Every structure is written in structure tokens, then in C-alpha cells.
Amino acid sequence: xxxxxxxxxxxxxxxxxxxxxxxxxxxxxxxxxxxxxxxxxxxxxxxxxxxxxxxxxxxxxxxxxxxxxxxxxxxxxxxxxxxxxxxxxxxxxxxxxxxxxxxxxxxxxxxxxxxxxxxxxxxxxxxxxxxxxxxxxxxxxxxxxxxxxxxxxxxxxxxxxxxxxxxxxxxxxxxxxxxxxxxxxxxxxxxxxxxxxxxxx
Amino acid sequence: xxxxxxxxxxxxxxxxxxxxxxxxxxxxxxxxxxxxxxxxxxxxxxxxxxxxxxxxxxxxxxxxxxxxxxxxxxxxxxxxxxxxxxxxxxxxxxxxxxxxxxxxxxxxxxxxxxxxxxxxxxxxxxxxxxxxxxxxxxxxxxxxxxxxxxxxxxxxxxxxxxxxxxxxxxxxxxxxxxxxxxxxxxxxxxxxxxxxxxx
Numbered sequence: 001x002x003x004x005x006x007x008x009x010x011x012x013x014x015x016x017x018x019x020x021x022x023x024x025x026x027x028x029x030x031x032x033x034x035x036x037x038x039x040x041x042x043x044x045x046x047x048x049x050x051x052x053x054x055x056x057x058x059x060x061x062x063x064x065x066x067x068x069x070x071x072x073x074x075x076x077x078x079x080x081x082x083x084x085x086x087x088x089x090x091x092x093x094x095x096x097x098x099x100x101x102x103x104x105x106x107x108x109x110x111x112x113x114x115x116x117x118x119x120x121x122x123x124x125x126x127x128x129x130x131x132x133x134x135x136x137x138x139x140x141x142x143x144x145x146x147x148x149x150x151x152x153x154x155x156x157x158x159x160x161x162x163x164x165x166x167x168x169x170x171x172x173x174x175x176x177x178x179x180x181x182x183x184x185x186x187x188x189x190x191x192x193x194x195x196x197x198x199x200x201x
Numbered sequence: 202x203x204x205x206x207x208x209x210x211x212x213x214x215x216x217x218x219x220x221x222x223x224x225x226x227x228x229x230x231x232x233x234x235x236x237x238x239x240x241x242x243x244x245x246x247x248x249x250x251x252x253x254x255x256x257x258x259x260x261x262x263x264x265x266x267x268x269x270x271x272x273x274x275x276x277x278x279x280x281x282x283x284x285x286x287x288x289x290x291x292x293x294x295x296x297x298x299x300x301x302x303x304x305x306x307x308x309x310x311x312x313x314x315x316x317x318x319x320x321x322x323x324x325x326x327x328x329x330x331x332x333x334x335x336x337x338x339x340x341x342x343x344x345x346x347x348x349x350x351x352x353x354x355x356x357x358x359x360x361x362x363x364x365x366x367x368x369x370x371x372x373x374x375x376x377x378x379x380x381x382x383x384x385x386x387x388x389x390x391x392x393x394x395x396x397x398x399x400x
Contacts, residue, residue, distance in 0.1 A: 050399075
């Protein structure tokens with residue numbers, strides 16, 4: 001007769017009725033003689049029944065809503081433009097209108113830029129540039145802490161000098177414009193009307 | 202994620218659904234969620250023993266399917282693929298939980314509180330017999346090591362075939378059978394008091 005240890009390796013096959021005939025007969029013989037193994041096989045059969053009958057867990061009511069939100073974020077992450085503008089006619093038209101407004105604004109800004117006294121930006125090359133212009137920043141006692149900070153001025157291509165009294169540097173792009181306005185390019189300070197108006201980039 | 206009547210009639214296979222989803226049909230993905238939400242939730246919940254974590258893992262599973270849909274090939278059953286993803290994520294969650302527990306072990310005292318059965322569970326008046334039995338069984342499943350736990354859940358609760366479990370876990374069928382047998386032997390021994398009452 002097989003030992004209980006050996007026979008126990010076949011318990012699952014026995015309760016699932018997948019043993020070959022020879023092994024099944026050997027098991028039957030063992031179980032008739034061994035109460036402990038018989039009890040174990042009986043408990044395994046009941047265990048399987050109990051496991052199958054375990055109550056199914058219900059998903060939370062907001063499970064799908066949360067999933068949809070996460071999917072939306074995922075889609076946005078994968079294809080931001082496609083996600084923002086699915087091919088629905090209404091949204092496509094809204095997007096087209098938005099583009100028209102955007103392009104019109106850009107054209108308008110460009111035309112304004114071409115006119116005298118138009119706004120443009122200037123950039124500093126100094127880590128501690130001291131604005132000698134009568135600007136709001138200077139009036140507030142502010143100094144520049146980081147290098148290459150940019151400011152929006154009424155002129156394009158003007159570089160703020162490193163120290164008071166140094167000549168303003170003008171990029172080639174902005175030179176013609178600057179000269180057209182007849183501003184003194186060697187002046188250490190900018191005219192009041194050219195005060196910086198934006199300090200964030 | 203409502204299902205339209207005409208779609209209900211056609212009853213596409215899971216493999217059809219994922220192929221449709223690969224072709225851009227988002228409704229097919231809704232059907233996949235509908236078909237698998239419950240069974241994956243039960244699988245992961247029985248493995249982790251915590252509903253909130255289980256829901257999070259199942260959602261992440263669907264997101265992985267969504268994100269990596271092009272990785273699925275029809276040579277494999279879709280159920281095998283999605284169960285593999287869910288199982289991997291559940292095991293990762295379990296490891297993460299162990300790390301957290303390890304880091305806060307001084308706060309937990311000597312005993313591992315995850316394995317304690319609450320006073321509420323032990324109070325027969327607090328719950329019905331069925332719910333109490335479920336909780337006791339769940340507590341014993343949780344005491345099994347992960348490699349025994351996952352096979353017994355997949356075999357006896359999810360009722361998957363040995364072949365499919367072997368593919369999901371990427372281990373030989375013989376190993377699956379041996380683990381299932383050992384898991385059953387351990388559980389029947391620990392649940393003797395409960396199972397013997399059923400006579």
C-alpha cells in the first residue's frame with residue numbers, strides 16, 4: 001500500500017476525478033483502510049464547494065466613473081490634441097473658430113508691431129543687471145537676481161547694460177526699428193515710455 | 202457603460218472585442234470592462250484581501266489594456282492576457298504593501314495584525330453565518346503564501362483550467378497542479394473546524 005504522504009499528492013486529482021484508472025483504484029483501496037486520509041479527501045471536496053460559493057465582491061458604485069476619469073487622463077497624456085478635440089462636428093467647428101481668433105490676433109499683433117512705438121521685448125545678458133531706466137521695477141528698488149531674464153519693452157532687441165552708464169546693446173533685428181524711432185542708442189537709460197511691462201518668461 | 206440591444210445579440214468573443222478595440226472601437230473596450238470587471242475584482246480581492254486596493258489594481262489593469270492594446274496578439278486567449286496583467290499588478294501591490302509594513306513594523310507590535318481575525322468576525326451575532334464563514338475562509342486564504350494563494354484562487358474560486366493558470370503564471374502545468382494540491386491540503390487542515398461542521 002502507498003504511504004499517506006505519497007497518496008496525498010493525488011488527492012486533488014482524486015476529487016477532480018482526473019486520476020487514471022489504476023491510480024484511482026489504488027486510492028480507493030487506501031481510503032477504505034485509512035480514516036485520516038478519507039477525512040482529508042472529504043474536507044478537500046467541501047473546501048472546493050465552499051470556495052466556489054464565496055460571495056462575489058461588488059464593485060464600488062463609482063468604479064466605472066473613476067475608471068473613465070483615469071482613461072480620459074490617459075488619453076490626454078497619450079494624444080493631447082486628439083483627446084481635446086475628438087472628431088465631433090460641433091467641437092471641430094469650435095476648434096476652427098478658436099484657430100481663426102488666434103490667427104487674427106497674431107496678425108493684428110504683427111501689424112501693430114510694424115507701426116512706430118510698438119511693443120517688443122528686450123533681454124538682459126547680465127546676472128546682476130541694474131536697470132537705470134526709470135522703470136517701475138527700479139522704483140520699487142528691485143534688482144535682477146538671475147541671468148538672462150527677459151523683459152518686455154517697447155522696443156525689440158535692446159540689451160540692458162551690465163552696469164549703469166554702459167551703452168545699450170541692440171540686436172541686429174531690432175536695430176532698424178530702434179533707429180527708425182531715433183532713440184539714443186548710447187544712452188544708459190531708456191526713455192520713460194519704454195519701461196518694462198512684463199517680467200516673466 | 203450601457204450596452205445597446207444590437208450589440209447584446211451578436212455576443213462577440215473577447216478576442217473579437219479586443220481586435221475591434223485595436224481598430225479604434227471604444228465601445229468594444231466598454232464591453233471588455235463590463236465582462237471582466239467583476240471576475241478580476243474577485244480575483245484581486247481574494248489575493249490582496251482589501252477592496253480598495255483591489256479596485257485600484259483592477260482599474261490599473263484596464264488602463265494597461267487600454268494603453269498597451271496593440272501588444273495583444275490573437276495567438277493567446279484574451280482572458281489569459283488580462284489575468285496575467287492583473288496578477289502581476291496584484292503581486293506588485295503585495296510587495297509594496299510588505300515594504301510599507303516593514304517600514305512601519307515598530308508601530309505594529311510583535312504580531313502581524315493583517316492576519317488577525319477581528320472581534321466582529323468572531324462574534325456570531327454580528328454577522329450572518331454565510332458572511333462569517335466567508336471571512337474566516339478569506340482570512341485563511343490570506344495566510345497562504347502568494348504562490349499558493351494565487352493558484353487556489355484561480356482554480357477553485359475563478360474556476361480556470363490548469364492549462365490557463367499555467368499560461369497566466371508562466372509555470373508548468375505540473376507545478377500548478379502540485380501547488381493547488383498543497384494549497385488545498387493546508388487550507389483544509391486550517392479550516393478543519395469549519396469544514397467538519399458541514400457534515
